Amino acid sequence: MANYERDETGKIVIPPLSKGRRAYDLLIKGFLYLAALITCALLVGLIGYIFYRGLPNITWELVSTAPSALKDTIGILPNLLNTLYIILISLLIVLPLGIGAAVYLTEYATNRRLVWLIEFTTETLTGIPSIIYGLVGMLFFVQFCNLQTSILAGALTLVVMILPTIVRTTQESLKTVPESYREGALGLGATKWYMIRTIILPSSIDGIVTGCILAVGRIVGESAALLFTAGIGSIIAKNIFAAMSRSGGTLSVMLYVYAFERGEFGVAFAIAAILMILVLCINFAAKLVNRKLKNKF
Template sequence: MNMNPRTTQKLAFAFFLLATLLIIVPVGLIVVVIIQKGLPAISWEFLTSVPKKGMRAGGIFPAIIGTLYLVSGAILFALPIGLFSAIYLSEYAKDNYMNRIIKLSIVNLAGVPSVVYGLFGLALFVDFFKFGVSILAGSLTLGIMILPIIITASREALEAVPSSFREVSLSLGASKWQTIRHIVLPNSISGIITGTILGIGRAAGETAPILFTVAAFYIPKLPHSIFDQVMALPYHLYVISTQVPNVSEQIRYGTALVLIGMVLLMNLAAIIIRYQFRKKKKW
């Protein structure tokens, strides 16, 4: 078949555009459907009171707080460890057998199904370390799950800093650590925050890792310590959608809307921080 190159080009562009537009459709539909069905349920009472009547009425306050605790705990654990190992891998590690195994393990860690993390958390944190089914065990499990995301994003951010900056700093007599601390980290912080944003989203949304390690079916009160169980939004959503009969559609979609809204808010906070850092960037 002989086609005019210009026609071929137009056709190709049209296909690419179509593919791109196709991405927007599901995202847009999800948001529209959830807002449409969930918005009527949102009220001050829904956000700040405990579930009532076997979770068929009342609010979802304990689950909101539970998810907040779990996500913060996971980030608190995974961000420093992930960042430190990313610094080690990109700045210090030599290209040897051992380090290649470490890198391979991180890639594999990212591919482990989330329910396996749940079982692992149950075995290690709940049973072996005797944390019990608790916020601590759940946060650590979620933290391990998001480690590869944070490590990979941080490594990419660190490696994107031009090596000439490092060389100049070292040539001025600065130590390797000074170079990392004052040159490399400040110039990679926005990429590291991006990794954290992705981690937050993942940690907030997963059900399987918290299923055996922290999530409570129904606790109408707030936790007192990190060794208490909590309710969490994704698990609560699962429970009211499949385990409890006759929960109104409004409450279910309302819960989903709150979950999405929370992830969005946390991301927004991280994006604002990242923007502040980017503004300072000088190259």
């Protein structure tokens, strides 16, 4: 063990750094600040440019009506509703599956090889291009399951896409809970499920909410897979149950259609701005729910 000099009070005296080491530290710190600055500038610049081009094109008629070929008008209300429907359906299916799988892998599974295989599989699934998910979803959900091109087929395809993200983020969050929490609860006579429900899950709520935010971001921004499975329908359904069985284009799909097939770049930037606002609102709501849940538990 190295011998350090101590002052009269017994505290260790750290010798000053050499000029070369100080210059090296300043250089590294400068690179870190520069990287952070570039990242923030890119984010602010991207959001600012989208709002600059998109907000002037957002009108009440655009967001409150359906498109009409007879009146020669453009409206995105059906696409906005379809986006919300797909988000709701996907999360209602994927959250119980993903959180349940993560709890099993972390708390119940004893076969380490099986756990490693599942973790490797989920990590591999996160890297598969979305167009492949769309092709598989079209062959399985649309044709084999006979769901046709519909909101339900698109939502089920997205469930398969975002399930690995939910599983991995929840699993990593569960692993951060100290082992002493588990030992203390079990030592006091709590059952394993009671311990998981009242201690483990509330302690890992941050990671679960983060997984939800990542999942919503991918759902909102997905277009390639939904082109094959959900279609580009723009008819307002009476309710979510009627919409599940019919074709429906989301905002991201219609952004592609208006920009690259119809050349309506003003409408495309308006949809992009609405998507950004929608994502920011959902993220804010998720953070608010996270804070409420943490205060409750």
